[in-house]
Amino acid sequence: MRTTLDFSPLFRSSIGFDRMLDALETANRVEPFDNWPPYDIVKTGEDDYRITMAVAGFAEGDLTIAQEQNMLAVSGERAGEEDGQYLHRGIAERAFRRRFELADHVKVVGASLVNGLLTIDLKREIPEEMKPRRIEIATDGAQMKRVEAPRQVA
Known part of the structure; x- marks a missing residue:
């Protein structure tokens, strides 16, 4: 007996997990193992x-x-290789x-x-x-540093 799960409530409170929820739905519909x-x-x-x-x-x-x-x-x-009659x-x-x-x-x-x-x-x-990276926090007297992604040279 298979039960179909409804993941729609998770879409209301999660962002960016579409792929994972789609994978769960696909696993639920998988053909006979x-x-x-x-x-x-x-x-x-x-x-x-x-x-x-x-x-x-x-x-x-x-x-x-x-x-x-x-x-x-x-x-x-x-490739079929028949070397004789199989018993x-x-x-x-x-x-x-x-x-x-x-x-x-x-x-x-x-x-x-x-x-x-x-x-x-x-x-x-x-x-x-x-990968995770550390972000520096500016203090009162220090000037705020802008975080930029490294630029790639073409």
């Missing part, structure tokens, strides 16, 4: 993450990793497409395939202009 291939998501540092997917039987050429804005898509498709087929070779929603400023920094495990390393890199 397919748990193949199995994967882990691990936070390896303050701003570092790792996705590990079990893709046994897939080679580097069979896998595609693409990042578009805040979406990471991992897909795999094997039992227990190793899944079906094509897959797994999508991950990424937060702002999260980038893929590397990927590797070792022993049937695809590992994708991610890092959140916040731009300097978005």
